[in-house]
Amino acid sequence: MAGTDAGRTALAAGVAVFVLPLLAMSTVLLLLGGAASSETHPDTTCGAGGTGATVAGIALDAVQMGHARTIADVAAARGLPAHAATVALATAWQESRLRMLANDGSSLELTAEQAAVTATSLSYAHDGLGFDHDSVNTFQQRWMAGWGTVAQLMDPVYAAEAFYTRLVDVPDWETIPLTQAAQAVQISAAGGAYARWEPLAQQLTAMLWPASQAVDADTAGAVDGGCPGLSVPDGAWARPSAGVLTSGFGPRWGSQHAGVDLAGPRGSPVYAAAAGTVLTAACTSAFCDRDGGLDLAGYGNLVELNHGDGVTTRYAHLSGYTVTPGQQVPAGALLGFQGSTGNSTGVHLHFEVRLDGAPVDPVPWLAERGVDLSVHAGAGA
Secondary structure (H helix, E strand, C coil): CCCCCCCCCCCCCCCCCCCCCCCCCCCCCCCCCCCCCCCCCCCCCCECCECCEEECCEEECHHHHHHHHHHHHHHHHCCCCHHHHHHHHHHHHHHHCCCCEEECCCCCCCCHHHHHHHHHHHHCCCCEEECCCCEECCCCEEHHHCCCCHHHHCCHHHHHHHHHHHHCCCCCCCCCCHHHHHHHHHCCCCHHHHHHHHHHHHHHHHHHHHHHHCCCHHHCCECCCCCCCCCCCCCCCCCCCCCEEEECCEEECCEEECCEEEECCCCCEEECCCCEEEEEEEECCCCCCCCCCCCCCCCCEEEEEEEECCEEEEEEEECEECCCCCCEECCCCEEEECECCCCCCCCEEEEEEEECCEEECHHHHHHCCCCCCCCCHHHCC
């Protein structure tokens, strides 16, 4: 734990997501019929880091690999050497096993007010619960120790940047033993524990660093595909995400919600609902290198496909996209990964179907084409 003792492993896996609307969209048109097809379910085991990997004899799942990639990407973006990512990855593994941990404030060390502030971490996307003092996120950083606000600390990009900001201030951090550099940042009661994970961190860095260095600031949303596409019959439609339907189409909080929200783990794959041509693959907000919020306009990282006959689909708030404008993609092609960029306060896919430019309800539209959005794909439906 940054600021006191070492963080603890997650108690429960899962993701808490809270989604809020985009800007008002136009009214609904009547749906057109279509031929139904057998539903193809997205992969629930893959993510931005790939399908998981065994590194230094340790099995990492897709969520862990996604967080590892973020940590490496931030180091590369700051112009730091690969060793910085190695130190950070060893630290994050010791503190959280590379999980974004929230904290319910149940530590007896906290006052009621401190507990309430700490518990706000539950309102942000997370992979499980920690309980050590006021520590949160992959590095178990403490808002009470000056690492930032809870909202900032629950942003994986901010968490990595905060770690590196303190790391580079450590004298001789590039040459002293890794565990000493990590301990100088974390100030943990178990400072020697980081050394154990150096082989894991070195191998992870070697795997991720080439792609991290290749990220261009002008095309930061473009990422390599870490997952295969879905196998979808010709002419059929597919579920764009394995996520849970958390918000439907229509009026919402005084505005028109022009699509549906499918919430899943950060970095989980997003697929083309039907074959088409990529119209847009770009950041549509002021920034897309980190989570957005209500004060930020736009879809964030957005992919839009043209399927012909006036039908288009939109895939919004992506953490990154894997396609380029003009590209022809089949149904089930990997388009990108779930995130919370743009006008969003939680990790999810905002999915739209549009007919001649006007939004229609994706649920009945896909239902007529053999795809049920109302059932969580990960439940085996």
